Amino acid sequence: MNENIKKVLLTEKQIAARVKELGAQLTAEYQGKDVIVIALLKGCAWFVADLTRAMDIPLRVEFMVASSYGDGTCTSGKVNVKLDVTNSIEGKHVILVDDIIDSGVTFAAISAMLMERKPASLKTVALCDKVERRVNGMKADYVGFVIPDEFVVGYGLDYAQDYRNLPYIGVLDPKAYA
């Protein structure tokens, strides 16, 4: 295990099982609908790759890069779109996916922006949810795991761009960012 990981919060097995369940739920809900999955890079890449492969329906995938974080562990409160989707989402059923919902600022800002483009529907999926940290009442429609208020890395989640490739999600030892 990586020496900067204090403890493993979610094992590779637990993540895989939960992602399969989410995929099955989405498969049932979106039968016969014109679906676009929008993934927020970079962190979501690992999750969305597994999630979409667990969805047994035709769908398209788009990526966005939105950042509210610097290299620290706290939100800056502002969301910048650095890369936008490349196709129209008008009339489509959009599923917005992120690795983790924390303050809720990212999901709220991106959801509002996407709604202006008149999708047929918009729902949100987050693999992890730090419910206690919410500042705006934002709720994801689908949540993989509710987790405690600790800084986590792995399975796409980073600290200053490191640790994304860990196959599990672990709590980063504060000494790693002291």
Ligand code: IMP
């Ligand atoms: P929010 O806008 O505060 O909800 O933050 C969402 C984004 O913050 C996520 O997409 C992550 O990039 C980042 N983030 C929040 N908490 C963590 C964490 O514990 N580890 C790594 N990234 C995090």
Ligand code: MG
């Ligand atoms: Mg992110």
